[in-house]
Amino acid sequence: MSEKVLMRGTHVVAEAAVRAGCRFYAGYPITPQNELPEYMSDAMARLEDGTFIQAESELAAINMVIGASIAGARAMTSSSSPGISLKQEGFSFLAAQELPAVIVNIMRGSPGLGNIAPSQGDYFQATRGGGHGDYRSIVLAPASGQEMADLTRKAFDYADRYRIPVMILADGMMGQMMEPVLLPESIDPRKLPPKPWILNGAKGRPSRVIKSLLLDPSVEEAHNWKLVRKHEMIGREISDAETDLMDDARIAVIAYGTAARIAKGAIKRVRETGLKVGLLRPVTLWPFPEKVFRGLDESVENFLVFEMSTGQMLEDVKLSLAGRGEVHFYGRPGGPIPTPDEVAKVISRLYHRQKL
Amino acid sequence: MAKLVFKRPKTLKQVISHYCPGCGHGIIHRLIAEVIEDLDIGEKTIGVPPAGCAVLAYNYIDVDMAEAAHGRATAVATGIKRILPDRIVFAYQGDGDMAAIGTAETIHAANRGENITCIFVNNGVYGMTGGQMAPTTILGQLSTTTPGGRDMARDGGPLDLSEMLALTSGSVYIERTAVNSPKNVRRTKKAIAKAFKSQMANRGFSLVEILSPCPTNWKMSPVDSHRWIDKVAASVFPLRVIKDKTEES
Amino acid sequence: MLKKTVFAGFGGQGVLMMGYVLAFSAMRDGLQVTYLPSYGAEVRGGTANCTVVVSDEEIASPVSSSPDFAVVLNRPSMMKYQGVMTSGGIMILNSSLVDVDPSRKDLDVVKVPANDIAAELGSDRTLNMIMLGAFVAKTGISSVDSVMNGLGEIVKGKNARIMELNRKGLERGAAYALREQKVSR
Numbered sequence: 001m002s003e004k005v006l007m008r009g010t011h012v013v014a015e016a017a018v019r020a021g022c023r024f025y026a027g028y029p030i031t032p033q034n035e036l037p038e039y040m041s042d043a044m045a046r047l048e049d050g051t052f053i054q055a056e057s058e059l060a061a062i063n064m065v066i067g068a069s070i071a072g073a074r075a076m077t078s079s080s081s082p083g084i085s086l087k088q089e090g091f092s093f094l095a096a097q098e099l100p101a102v103i104v105n106i107m108r109g110s111p112g113l114g115n116i117a118p119s120q121g122d123y124f125q126a127t128r129g130g131g132h133g134d135y136r137s138i139v140l141a142p143a144s145g146q147e148m149a150d151l152t153r154k155a156f157d158y159a160d161r162y163r164i165p166v167m168i169l170a171d172g173m174m175g176q177m178m179e180p181v182l183l184p185e186s187i188d189p190r191k192l193p194p195k196p197w198i199l200n201g202a203k204g205r206p207s208r209v210i211k212s213l214l215l216d217p218s219v220e221e222a223h224n225w226k227l228v229r230k231h232e233m234i235g236r237e238i239s240d241a242e243t244d245l246m247d248d249a250r251i252a253v254i255a256y257g258t259a260a261r262i263a264k265g266a267i268k269r270v271r272e273t274g275l276k277v278g279l280l281r282p283v284t285l286w287p288f289p290e291k292v293f294r295g296l297d298e299s300v301e302n303f304l305v306f307e308m309s310t311g312q313m314l315e316d317v318k319l320s321l322a323g324r325g326e327v328h329f330y331g332r333p334g335g336p337i338p339t340p341d342e343v344a345k346v347i348s349r350l351y352h353r354q355k356l
Numbered sequence: 357m358a359k360l361v362f363k364r365p366k367t368l369k370q371v372i373s374h375y376c377p378g379c380g381h382g383i384i385h386r387l388i389a390e391v392i393e394d395l396d397i398g399e400k401t402i403g404v405p406p407a408g409c410a411v412l413a414y415n416y417i418d419v420d421m422a423e424a425a426h427g428r429a430t431a432v433a434t435g436i437k438r439i440l441p442d443r444i445v446f447a448y449q450g451d452g453d454m455a456a457i458g459t460a461e462t463i464h465a466a467n468r469g470e471n472i473t474c475i476f477v478n479n480g481v482y483g484m485t486g487g488q489m490a491p492t493t494i495l496g497q498l499s500t501t502t503p504g505g506r507d508m509a510r511d512g513g514p515l516d517l518s519e520m521l522a523l524t525s526g527s528v529y530i531e532r533t534a535v536n537s538p539k540n541v542r543r544t545k546k547a548i549a550k551a552f553k554s555q556m557a558n559r560g561f562s563l564v565e566i567l568s569p570c571p572t573n574w575k576m577s578p579v580d581s582h583r584w585i586d587k588v589a590a591s592v593f594p595l596r597v598i599k600d601k602t603e604e605s
Numbered sequence: 606m607l608k609k610t611v612f613a614g615f616g617g618q619g620v621l622m623m624g625y626v627l628a629f630s631a632m633r634d635g636l637q638v639t640y641l642p643s644y645g646a647e648v649r650g651g652t653a654n655c656t657v658v659v660s661d662e663e664i665a666s667p668v669s670s671s672p673d674f675a676v677v678l679n680r681p682s683m684m685k686y687q688g689v690m691t692s693g694g695i696m697i698l699n700s701s702l703v704d705v706d707p708s709r710k711d712l713d714v715v716k717v718p719a720n721d722i723a724a725e726l727g728s729d730r731t732l733n734m735i736m737l738g739a740f741v742a743k744t745g746i747s748s749v750d751s752v753m754n755g756l757g758e759i760v761k762g763k764n765a766r767i768m769e770l771n772r773k774g775l776e777r778g779a780a781y782a783l784r785e786q787k788v789s790r
Contacts (some may be wrong), residue, residue, distance in 0.1 A: 006629050006640065024439060051438045055431070056464035063428040063461070067404075067435020070422045075435070093425055097728035177667045178625075180632045199420040199436065200730020201400035201443050209414040211423035213407075337668045 004180040009148045009170060012181050012188055013104055014039035016152035017076050018047070021189030022102070022144075024075040026053040026061040030083040032172040033106035037078065049189075052332070053311035058083045062090030062103075065263070070210055072198035074156050078104035080172075081122050082113060083240040084130075084258055091165055092131030096212035098197075100159035102152070103130075104168045106175035109335030112200050117335030118172035118258055123312035127168050127286040134224050136231050136264040138166040138238070145179030159190070162234055169285060171308070173258045173337060241289035242281040245271065249278030250356040251347065252296065253333040254317050255306040256282050258337070263306050265340030270347050276356075277347055285313070293320035297318045302354055306343060309333045313355040326354075365389040367418050372506065374412060374570050380568030380579030381409060383535045384477060385416045387545045388446075392419065392550055401444040404429045404437055406458070408450040409483040427458025430465035433472045444555055446473040453480045455491040455517040462521065467562035469526025473551045476518070476563055479570040487573030491515040494592050499573070514592055518565045528560040530598040534567035534590060537581035543595075548604035554602045563600075567593060606661050608746055609669035611686055613654035614678025614699070619733030623676065624650045624655035626737060630747050630755030639667035652681060659746055676740050678732070680721070682709060697740045697782070699732075715743050715782050722777050731774030738778025743786065749779050 007015065014036050016134040017025075023039040037054065044050030051068070055061035061077045068075035078085060084105045094101050107122050109115035129135045138158050139153040146169065155166040199208055214220040242260075245254060245267060260281040267277050280296075282289050303325055305314045310333045318327055330346045332338045364370065368390035375381050390400050398419055405413040408427035414421035424432040429447035437445040454462050454476050465472065481499055482488040489499040489506060492514050496505040506514075522530050529551055533544040544566055551562035567589050568583035576584060612624040621642055628640040642655040656669045675686045676697045683698060690696065690731040696715045701720030719735045726735075734756075741747045753772055760768070 004632060006625070006632055006638070008640075008642075024435065026435070053468075058462050059428065060431040060461050060464065063425065064435040064438075066424075066428075066440050067422070067432040068436075069435070070432070071402075071436045071439035073439045077395070089425055090428075097423075173641070173667065176642060178628065179667075180638060186557070199402050199422055200440055201402060202418075202420050203399035207420050209421045209423070209747045211414065211421075213411055213423060252372050261665050263665075264663070268665065283660050286428035337666070339668070341670075 002183070004182050006178050006180055007145070008035060008178045009175045010036040010106065010147060011039050012145055012148040012183075013078070013152050013168065014043060015183060015233070016101065016149040018043045019184055019186040020074065020153045020156040020158060021187040021192055022074045022076050023047065023049050023066065023189055024051045024073045025077065026055045026064035027077050027079065028058050028061050028083060030056050030080045032175050033078050033080050033104070036104065036106070036175075046297060046301070058086035058091065062087040065101050066090055066093060066097075066099060069094070070199050072195050072200060074100070074160070074192070076102040076104065078106065079243065080106045080108045081110045081119070084122060084125070088125075088131035090131070091137060092130065092135070093161045094165040095129065095131070095135040097210050098163040098166070099210070100163055101165045102155045102159055102168065103165060105170070106348050107169065107171040115335050116172060118174070118308065118337060119191050119333065119335050120171060120257060120259060120308040120312070121333060122169065123307070123309060124287065126167050127288070127316070130167065135227050136286050138162070138164055138234060138287070139169050140166065140173060141169050141285050141345040143257050143281060143282060145181045146175065147185055147283075148174065149181050158238060160195070162230060163197075164230070164234070169257070172260050193205055204260065210338060231287070237288040238284060239289040239291060240283040241292040242283060243292065244277070244279040246278035246280065246296070246300070248276045249300055251277045251302045251304055251351060252279060252280050252300050253304045253306055253347065254280045254282070254313070256285060256313065259306050259308050262338055262340050262343055266343035266347055269340060270351070273348070274349050275348065277351070280311070288316045288320060290320040293317070298340070302328065302356065304328045304330060304347060304350055306330045308338070363594050364508040367392045369416055369418050371415060375409070376572040378569055378571035378581060379409075380479065380535045380566070380570070381477065383541060383566065384475065384544070385567055386412060387541070387548055388448075388475065389417055390545060391549045394549065395552055395556070397444050397552070397556070398444070400423070400439070401446070402435045404436070404445065404447045405431045406447070406449055406453050407480055408453050410448050410450060410477060411484075413448050427453050427456070429453065429458065429462055430470070430472065430474065431461045434465055434468075436469050437470060437472050441471070443475075444552060445550070446475060448475045449477065450483065451476070451478045451480065451492040452490045453498070455515050459517070462517070463524065466521045466527040466561040466563070467524040469528075471558055471560055473555050474563040475548065475564040477568050478565055478593065481567045481570055481573045483570050483573055491517070492593070494588060498575075516593070518563065521563060524561075526561050526597060527563070528601045529554045529562040530565070531600070532565040532567070532593060532595050532598060534585050534595055536567070536569060540595070550602065557602070559602055565593070567595070607664070608674060608744070609668035609672045610657045610659070610660050610674040610676065610746070611654060612657070612673040612676045613652070613682035613686060616651050616653045618653070618659055618678045619730065620653040620678060621655050623733040623737045624657045626756050626759060627659070627747060628657045630751045631758055633755055633758070634747065634751055636661060636725075637664050639664050641667040654682065674740070674744055674746070676736050676757060677703070678736065679703065680705070688714065688789075695744055697736055697743060699736060715739060715780060715785055717781055719778070722781065723774070726770060726777065727774055728770050731770050732772030733770045735778035739782035740778075742779035742782040749775050
């Protein structure tokens with residue numbers, strides 16, 4: 001095992017993808033994630049079996065990924081908020097045709113063109129499937145350089161295991177920031193389990209069709225329920241959250257990704273003043289780690305959801321708590337990066353207002 | 357002893373067709389199946405039919421098939437071909453698909469010189485959705501969205517996509533044919549065979565545009581449809597080899 | 606210990622490299638680090654800055670609203686960061702290019718005529734290493750040796766003459782900062 005490297009988040013994801021056996025990347029330039037395709041263009045050129053395509057559009061890129069996935073490759077695309085909107089059609093087709101693929105969203109201030117600052121405004125879009133239709137996609141939310149690497153590996157494994165699109169949902173700060181990272185070992189894609197469903201020419205077997213047009217409503221209904229059963233299995237098997245300092249906590253701060261880091265800094269500050277506050281950080285945004293919420297000690301009655309948005313994960317938290325306790329919210333949408341001091345003040349005020 | 361003059365190619369499944377009477381898709385499917393069989397590439401061919409009447413091509417042509425979203429066939433075909441460069445990959449697209457919603461994907465696949473083959477079925481209307489104006493609808497032609505006929509000032513003129521594609525540096529072979537007469541059907545088969553062979557020789561992007569009748573949406577008899585292709589459609593979209601660099605190294 | 610440093614100047618002055626070398630060297634010293642460059646449209650405007658956080662425990666935010674230290678290579682950067690620095694913070698100032706003093710009186714300012722020293726060494730490209738040398742000597746956040754080792758690892762394969770120049774730059778900067786400190790006391 002080698003030493004830690006100091007790499008920016010986008011490069012970490014790219015290198016981790018290559019090491020996970022990703023051999024196909026297609027994308028279209030958009031800030032703040034351009035370093036990811038730039039890295040991939042070089043990395044793929046160094047591999048005998050690697051393909052990099054700078055596509056003519058986000059739409060073309062996701063459809064190229066669909067093609068590569070159909071042909072059996074581990075394939076990835078990446079973009080940032082406005083570009084992700086353009087890829088939504090492809091997410092729906094990936095889900096419908098049960099194709100594995102990894103999509104990276106380095107979120108920026110939105111809606112519309114917005115700006116290039118870090119933001120968490122795409123939570124709904126990501127966790128409700130991503131495109132049209134009745135389905136879900138796996139959504140992973142890294143909060144450190146190391147998780148950018150580790151969750152990228154997991155994303156490819158989950159995608160293949162469940163034949164489902166997996167999104168890595170990060171933001172401009174996670175993408176641009178450099179942190180020490182221990183990169184995972186490389187996998188030889190030829191040694192991955194064979195995929196018996198791919199299209200590679202009907203040699204010595206009946207021809208196959210990969211499609212999503214199911215004109216008979218009863219067939220489409222059955223397919224929808226089949227996807228639901230898969231979703232339920234995924235929910236049981238991979239939902240994940242980190243809890244920190246929750247043992248004696250009177251307030252649980254709930255945040256993911258960049259916001260969770262800032263919350264951690266804030267909690268450290270308020271703990272120094274004697275306030276009992278802990279952190280619950282969902283790592284899988286879909287499936288949402290409901291079990292962790294249900295397992296919280298009865299003594300926690302106040303929940304502060306903190307997001308760099310106007311409140312989207314907030315809804316999942318309320319659903320998971322099912323009416324229990326009081327749920328509060330603090331949000332900073334549109335790109336400004338809140339400071340730990342600022343969030344510490346919010347926690348303190350809440351703590352005293354609730355007379356804890 | 358009787359001489360066998362016609363048989364169904366094995367690559368064409370023995371099923372009842374869903375296409376309208378007089379539709380050109382059935383003929384074109386058979387030609388593709390015959391070419392696949394003649395070249396003995398059935399075990400290594402992958403087809404990509406996107407949304408449109410021909411999305412169900414996989415019900416008829418017995419090779420691996422990947423359905424694509426409307427307009428995205430060349431992008432999906434690109435992904436497949438880049439991972440499996442020794443397979444034969446073809447897209448089967450209508451005019452609305454290829455020349456309207458998929459223009460960008462088509463032009464850029466051609467420009468990159470993707471080593472794939474496009475079968476571009478031009479019947480001048482959106483068939484599956486019920487006969488709306490297509491990018492290839494001829495001036496004055498009636499459709500459900502041009503009830504007074506296609507009007508230059510309002511709708512623009514028919515798009516010469518094949519001529520545009522010929523301008524790209526990555527395209528090697530582009531021919532426009534028709535399937536409205538035995539002679540034209542034979543020419544179309546030759547063109548499809550040439551495009552597939554060009555791909556097998558790793559030449560680059562090849563495309564056969566086929567003027568094909570849609571009697572249902574043209575509101576004509578099949579016979580009149582065939583005549584209309586000769587008299588009207590082929591005067592706007594002349595049948596010819598538009599580009600051929602297959603012999604160049 | 607948690608220290609946040611901003612490096613700022615014109616594009617082309619080696620600002621981002623300076624921050625990267627510090628972050629890399631601190632990582633090799635076994636510390637927690639984050640490095641956050643400014644990016645996007647702002648970068649193309651001709652200014653460059655990055656924030657390096659060094660700590661002995663987990664780092665929450667890589668962003669700094671009130672840096673402890675600033676290494677500023679030009680006047681706009683001095684104007685921008687003097688107002689937000691924490692009280693008692695250390696500013697290493699390139700006095701070759703910045704001919705005015707910060708108006709804040711609660712900052713510890715070390716003026717290093719980095720362009721002049723670089724000219725003496727015969728290479729403008731040592732500018733950032735001179736400033737970095739002064740910075741580590743003054744703050745003690747890392748050492749000239751650590752930074753030199755770090756730099757050696759980062760620019761593996763660079764020729765010996767350039768490495769020697771960089772080493773000289775680091776040492777001259779460090780020596781200058783230490784001498785200044787003695788004088789001021």
